Amino acid sequence: MKRSQRSWHLRLNHFNIIRTTHMDFEQYLTRQRTAIQKNKYSKIKINELFVFARQFHTLLKAGIPLFRSIEIIISQTQNKHLKYVCLIIKSELLEGSSLSDAMKLFPHIFPNFFISLISVGETRGNIDESFNRMATYLDKKRELQNKIVNALIYPVILIATGLVVITLLISFVLPKFVSIFIQNETPLPFITQITLGISAFITSHYIIILACIMASVAGIGINYNTPKGRLQFDQIIIKLPVIGPIVYNIAIIRFARTLGILYGSGIALITSIEMARDIMGNLYLGGFINQAIKSVKEGKGVAGTLNDSGQFPPILVEMIGTGEETGTLDTLAVEAADFLDNETEYIIRRQIAYIEPIALIFIGGLIVIIAASLLLPIFRLASSIHH
Template sequence: MPSIDLSRYEPKARKAKSTVERPGLNEFLNRDITFGRKELSDKKKEYLYLELSSLLEAGIDLKSSLDLITADQKNSKDKKLLISIQSKVLNGSSFSQALQESGKFSLYEIFSIQIGEETGKIIEILTDLATFYQNKMKQRRKIVAALTYPIVVLATSLGAVFFMLKFVVPMFGDVFLRFGGELPWITAKIIAFSEWMQSYFYYFLFFVICIAVLTSFSRNSILFRKISSLIILKIPVIGNLVQKIYLARFCNSMRLLINARLPLLRAISLTKQMIGYYPIENSLSKIEDDILKGKSLNQSLQLFDIYPSKMAMLIKVGEETNQLDYFFGKLSEQYIEEVEYKTSTISSLMEPLIIIFLGIIVGLILIAMYLPLFKMSNSF
């Protein structure tokens, strides 16, 4: 959804920060992937909430605000969606009801906006939602940007090794076979591995494709999500990074919902539906039951390894001082900073390690191929 220049309408309107970037490789890599996705992308939601909150703050009513945003749409699907929402609002539905009936927005957003409508804090809620999706995209972009170069280098390295094993090594193997004689141990092993790869490569490729297809079809099943999350959490460094990413999202979601004056149980229920991470979803179901039985939130959090003890202690302070939204916000900021730092560190370490790995493998193959030649030249 394109950005609207608010300076055209009211002098007191604050200008929305444009996050539109020039087309290029970085934008392509950071683009939201929405194939088969029912909801709007995070980027479009951010634009909608940011522009709507800016227009409402400028003193423009909801109908006129939707008119202006709809008029600026170039994408026919987005325009059709906004016209449908606008039509429902004109027919007497609240904005939150119109969003719910469209089927393109999560319950998390719908209930937040509904609370905003009931309390007269709709502008604040829309601004918070825009900030939420902006931070979510910013976090994803930083992770993608930090890991793109190492992944490209690793893929290129593996491609070079594959090319040598499939084409270069067999060529040398044929030459050695003609000359006869005993090959050095390392040369014999690499030629044997190359022959094995020649024989079983397509079987291996078929196996990888089957795993990819099976993963694609079963990724939403509870069993798959449970097993995959447990495996990822066991991976050194990566597991801790993934944990912090979802803890940041959990804390930010709770901050927004509690700030919108939702009851704690309702906030937990909505966060559970939108978090998209099995260990946290599963724990929140049990935490809901514990709170209904009289336990405090911090006591329930301490029963699950996914939540650090420091987090539970800060939540305890938040409950005692009635500032849960403040402490959830601080925790979210802290986890986001940790994720950014660890991601940049991993990226910095991966680059030289991949280059060293490539150098060792390629050097080993070259040495193995030239050793017999040196032996033959010494025998003459």
């Protein structure tokens, strides 16, 4: 029986695909690959990608062959996008492609950083260690994300609740009371008149206000997607109060950890720096990294250029400098990232400690003003009725 006529048996949870020919199956995978590649929003969550890398590491380290490992991962994966990706990778492996080449089909899921690790692992015969490095990187990244999210939960809830209360008071409660005051010919205090004017303006022009907000957001988005606009945005955001130090540290951590992992896996220094620059996600800081790359090509060190720029923390410069001298650049770069990781957690807590009282005072002050706008006319109305 020809290979194209052999039957394939495929069992997928949540998918009604039970028996199909090899040709139909290949056509099906081709359609799914095209759909996933076109859908840039079908990204895999970091937790799922972490589990994917950790599973691969565990299975390969246990001596299970690559092809069998991907089959086990397919059977255990719940995310439909990741399951499709694994199926397509399996199909590519059957056709003779390497794992790294198969992963290149999905650059929005597997960045060059990951693919380079796998490629080096394939060359050196320690692909399990490549997945271990990938899993470690993702674990640190999700830990930092969780710290930021957990720290922001209370302030966001506080601000959102306060804004909802203020909107309800201005849009519904205040106008009803004002109509009562007008019917009883109660003179409105100055603060009530101002609050009522703001309320009337918002309720009568809310469409224009929303349109202006949407247009502003769209304009910022369009400008951000241009190289010049992105550069300006990245430069401004790291200098902003409160969020600037956090964004800055996250970019530096990404650079240092990626550099250490890539260089430690055997990738050339210049290539490691270039990929770490791309991973850090800040074009402004990336410009200074480009200067460091130029210095390395000229036979100079990385630390000196980073230090001369004045844009990088001393701990990172010193660690990289020591690593260049002792041949432990990979280890010390990761240690610098770990240090900055802990420092970032402290910065987040400190900034949140500033945000919470400011938010309370701001929201509370607005509510007090609105409450005064309601209570003062009530007191006047009660006084006139009494007299």
